[in-house]
Amino acid sequence: MSYLSDQLAAGKFVVTAEIAPPKGTNLAPALADVKKFEGITAVNVTDNQGANMRLSSLALAAQLQRTGTETILQLTCRDRNRMALQSDLLGAATFGIENLLLLSGDHSKFGDHPDARPVFDLDSVQLLDMTAGLMAGFDMVGQPLNGVPNFFPGAAVNPAAEPFELIFQKVSKKVDSGARFFQTQSIFDRASLERFMSAMVPLNVPVIAGVLLIRSGKMARFLNDNIPGVQVPESLLDRFDRATDPMAEGIAIARETVSWARELCHGVHLMTLGHEDKIPAILE
Amino acid sequence: MIISELKPLEELQQALSEFDKLFLVGCGACATVCKSGGEEEIFKLQEWLTEHDKDVTGSVVIDEACHIMRAARDLRHHKNAVQDADAVVVLACGSGIQSISSNIEKRVVGGLNSTFLGNVRRFGQYEEMCSLCGDCILNETAGICPVTTCAKGLLNGPCGGMEDGHCEIDPDIECAWRLIYERLQSQNRQGVFARRVPPKNWSQRRKPGRYSLRNSGRLKNGGR
Numbered sequence: 001m002s003y004l005s006d007q008l009a010a011g012k013f014v015v016t017a018e019i020a021p022p023k024g025t026n027l028a029p030a031l032a033d034v035k036k037f038e039g040i041t042a043v044n045v046t047d048n049q050g051a052n053m054r055l056s057s058l059a060l061a062a063q064l065q066r067t068g069t070e071t072i073l074q075l076t077c078r079d080r081n082r083m084a085l086q087s088d089l090l091g092a093a094t095f096g097i098e099n100l101l102l103l104s105g106d107h108s109k110f111g112d113h114p115d116a117r118p119v120f121d122l123d124s125v126q127l128l129d130m131t132a133g134l135m136a137g138f139d140m141v142g143q144p145l146n147g148v149p150n151f152f153p154g155a156a157v158n159p160a161a162e163p164f165e166l167i168f169q170k171v172s173k174k175v176d177s178g179a180r181f182f183q184t185q186s187i188f189d190r191a192s193l194e195r196f197m198s199a200m201v202p203l204n205v206p207v208i209a210g211v212l213l214i215r216s217g218k219m220a221r222f223l224n225d226n227i228p229g230v231q232v233p234e235s236l237l238d239r240f241d242r243a244t245d246p247m248a249e250g251i252a253i254a255r256e257t258v259s260w261a262r263e264l265c266h267g268v269h270l271m272t273l274g275h276e277d278k279i280p281a282i283l284e
Numbered sequence: 285m286i287i288s289e290l291k292p293l294e295e296l297q298q299a300l301s302e303f304d305k306l307f308l309v310g311c312g313a314c315a316t317v318c319k320s321g322g323e324e325e326i327f328k329l330q331e332w333l334t335e336h337d338k339d340v341t342g343s344v345v346i347d348e349a350c351h352i353m354r355a356a357r358d359l360r361h362h363k364n365a366v367q368d369a370d371a372v373v374v375l376a377c378g379s380g381i382q383s384i385s386s387n388i389e390k391r392v393v394g395g396l397n398s399t400f401l402g403n404v405r406r407f408g409q410y411e412e413m414c415s416l417c418g419d420c421i422l423n424e425t426a427g428i429c430p431v432t433t434c435a436k437g438l439l440n441g442p443c444g445g446m447e448d449g450h451c452e453i454d455p456d457i458e459c460a461w462r463l464i465y466e467r468l469q470s471q472n473r474q475g476v477f478a479r480r481v482p483p484k485n486w487s488q489r490r491k492p493g494r495y496s497l498r499n500s501g502r503l504k505n506g507g508r
Contacts, residue, residue: 104436104443104444107452109435120436120438124440125439125440125481129480161446161447162448167441170441173480228447229452
């Protein structure tokens with residue numbers, strides 16, 4: 001089993017971070033950046049994140065895996081139909097990639113190819129189901145596989161979204177479809193995280209809380225206006241507005257979120273967006 | 285109803301640049317209702333063409349331009365005017381345009397873009413509610429189609445982009461899954477939430493669609 005799954009099974013508090021593939025074929029910066037991640041259990045490799053076209057997440061994850069980095073391959077339904085998704089998953093397995101984060105994906109409208117036809121042949125629940133099928137040795141139409149992949153499939157959730165019951169019924173479906181861990185959207189509010197974690201108790205699936213390093217009030221407002229599912233509350237905007245050193249304030253806020261996660265969750269997922277050097281300070 | 289809209293005038297002008305004499309065809313059905321290809325629009329098109337030094341040899345608004353045989357019949361009634369023209373300009377949906385182009389040898393220039401199958405909210409306001417997927421799930425979703433009204437066509441609940449019950453691609457649009465959830469709740473039933481919906485059968489929507497009443501499943505007389 002993957003290192004990530006072992007750590008979670010052993011009740012260790014895991015730390016994940018993420019890296020985006022380059023726009024182009026130059027992998028050197030990404031391979032160098034990943035070395036800066038200190039104390040990280042696994043690294044998510046994003047898949048055309050924000051619907052911006054990049055080198056394939058599978059290619060970078062394969063390279064990282066080969067050089068000894070534990071990866072979590074992100075795979076979205078936006079750019080591939082069910083055949084391509086199955087092919088890519090089988091391919092991923094041959095590179096030793098086990099951890100998956102299976103997503104619907106941001107709409108193409110948000111990215112740099114807004115005229116592209118979004119695929120969404122499957123949704124995230126169906127993608128999880130299909131992955132479970134591959135692990136059981138069958139493709140989506142029930143044909144047996146010659147060589148069976150071994151995955152540790154994860155899913156995403158936005159614990160603060162309303163109506164909560166509606167969000168949670170999808171979480172339950174994802175668990176029924178084989179989600180073995182969750183990584184959450186950025187957390188800014190302890191109460192909604194508590195509500196989510198109590199609802200998760202009967203499902204018994206580990207939750208890795210998303211922690212976003214916000215560098216300034218301007219960035220927070222940009223996120224609110226432009227990133228689906230991210231809503232930085234007014235109280236935090238006020239803190240940034242009052243802060244003399246917004247970066248230090250951002251680190252302090254991230255550190256507080258990490259402390260909630262240490263209490264309530266099974267790990268944190270750090271989104272530092274180019275400020276990986278701040279990771280030790282956030283984890284302090 | 286098929287919603288259609290006039291192509292950008294520059295594009296239309298470009299498409300007509302090599303022709304001097306034109307015959308105009310409108311449609312009495314959808315294009316009349318959404319005011320893109322009825323009597324009034326054909327008249328305006330004629331004025332615009334005249335301003336741009338084109339001759340209009342004649343015009344007709346066909347009852348339903350998508351009806352291939354009827355379109356052929358109506359065009360025959362205007363045989364001479366069609367014959368005199370260098371090309372035929374059609375203000376109808378893509379179906380209508382192809383009824384015309386399949387009936388005559390003349391070059392056909394479509395003047396409209398067809399956008400979606402629309403419900404009429406009120407005059408001049410149209411909304412897409414059905415995308416003709418061929419595999420209808422409405423009975424489980426309280427009569428709200430997620431295939432069409434969810435921007436991603438998801439079948440198992442909302443995506444992570446839902447904010448305050450609204451869609452990530454347009455905050456003015458309510459999340460289809462929130463609407464489905466609320467209506468099912470008000471009906472005291474679980475509906476689609478009772479199961480994991482399997483991947484959609486897109487073979488039902490294989491192109492080009494063909495349908496013949498002869499081979500279709502129908503209720504017999506007397507309801508048997």
